[in-house]
């Protein structure tokens with residue numbers, strides 16, 4: 001997957017750093033937009049997956065709208081070329097300042113999660129003399145069959161409005177003069193690989209949509225959220241998710257009124273495979289039953305394995321020796337700082353470079369400065385090194 005000249009370049013950059021294959025990003029974006037366009041579906045990229053300015057400007061340039069979950073994400077979206085009229089703002093805890101920002105920018109929709117939030121948005125919109133376009137984030141009670149931390153569409157989750165609250169929500173809506181209901185919003189979870197889950201979602205949405213229509217509420221936007229998973233096991237075999245198969249499920253199973261639009265909020269599926277975390281081996285140490293490859297990236301750079309026990313494929317880019325098994329661990333003072341146990345890698349030595357694959361989504365955006373470590377830089381296949389927060393000499 002990595003060309004020799006790319007690996008030679010890696011040798012000149014201080015590790016750890018994120019590498020983004022911008023060609024793959026472009027290909028993924030155009031494949032997804034191509035299929036969605038054929039069905040007339042609208043796309044909003046979920047910034048939380050990766051909010052690198054360089055990545056954002058490529059995505060906005062490919063014609064995508066945005067799905068944001070904070071005031072800063074809304075700002076980053078606008079600064080990097082997204083049209084406010086195509087921005088959705090989701091989130092279970094929006095601050096007053098964030099709501100005001102969204103209203104002032106005239107974004108497409110604030111996705112509200114409770115009646116109390118509706119009242120607050122109404123009040124803030126009234127105070128600045130604006131009407132707020134809102135969507136109701138609804139809990140469809142569909143099990144995403146993914147990791148429990150990234151399951152969001154069940155009754156016990158904190159997100160959204162429950163169906164037995166609908167009557168009262170409609171009453172509240174009638175009383176509040178500064179809200180305009182635009183849409184119904186759903187998002188049931190992330191890294192969903194069983195497409196049957198989306199089929200169940202379609203059935204639930206059909207029932208809910210019909211309930212609203214029978215109550216004289218016709219939402220112009222049906223937003224089904226994101227969630228399409230990627231192949232972490234074999235990123236080279238499946239670098240671009242099967243968007244055709246994914247959208248086809250909605251085409252086949254969702255029932256829309258002629259004036260209703262279907263919107264999606266993909267994050268991981270667009271950016272996951274284009275990113276790798278490149279790290280250098282500092283030491284190889286023999287443990288009791290294992291050998292540790294101690295690398296210079298830590299859970300602060302990529303927290304997914306520690307937080308969700310998630311698998312990321314690892315490759316040694318600089319050794320072709322016969323394989324041995326290693327626990328690949330970082331330098332952070334926690335035993336959870338482990339990228340993988342008993343990983344088969346070509347014999348690994350100090351200064352070898354490892355690639356931790358499929359790290360383009362929820363990698364850099366979830367990184368922190370824990371242990372006061374520097375934030376990793378980013379290296380883009382088409383434009384060299386750039387990362388605005390870089391605080392060391394590279």
Ligand code: LLP
Pocket residue numbers: 046048049067090150187189190191225226227228265266267268269304308361362
């Ligand atoms: N829309 C909403 C309302 C969301 O909450 C999310 C993700 C998305 C769209 C995008 O979902 P995607 O297409 O990326 O699955 N940090 C976790 C993932 C958390 C996802 C949170 N919500 C991870 O590393 O697996």
